[in-house]
Amino acid sequence: xxxxxGLMGTIMQFLPFVAxxxxxxxxxxxxxxxxxxxxxxxxxxxxxxxxxxxxSGLIGKVTRVEEAEVNVEIAPxxxxxxxxxxxxxxxxxxAIAANDTKAVTKA
Numbered sequence: 001x002x003x004x005x006g007l008m009g010t011i012m013q014f015l016p017f018v019a020x021x022x023x024x025x026x027x028x029x030x031x032x033x034x035x036x037x038x039x040x041x042x043x044x045x046x047x048x049x050x051x052x053x054x055x056s057g058l059i060g061k062v063t064r065v066e067e068a069e070v071n072v073e074i075a076p077x078x079x080x081x082x083x084x085x086x087x088x089x090x091x092x093x094x095a096i097a098a099n100d101t102k103a104v105t106k107a
Contacts, residue, residue, distance in 0.1 A: 043084045046070060051091040054082060059091070 046052065050062045052072065060072035063079055070087070071079050 042090055043087055046084065046087060046090060052087050053089040053091060055086045055088045 046062060046065060048062050048065055051059065052062060052070075053059050054072070058072075058074055060074040060080075062070050063073050064071035069081050069083055072082050073079050
């Protein structure tokens with residue numbers, strides 16, 4: 001049976017590893033999880049009419065929202081299908097719902 005001093009010595013050896021893990025959790029893991037959750041909420045809230053920035057740097061306007069993809073107009077009459085995960089940023093939001101069937105009229 002180990003003595004009390006030997007047990008304390010063993011605990012003191014592992015204490016720096018525990019402290020490093022706690023430090024990594026609060027400085028690296030937790031903020032990354034928070035960012036991932038915010039990005040998922042951003043992607044879920046994308047709707048027709050939003051101006052978005054893709055991870056490749058392209059900027060376009062959402063013309064159609066599907067389950068896993070969006071159609072983005074990157075130039076007049078040039079639409080591309082993009083996987084929702086590639087959306088990096090939503091620049092501005094509009095009040096048009098994603099499943100709105102009304103046609104958007106241009107003035």
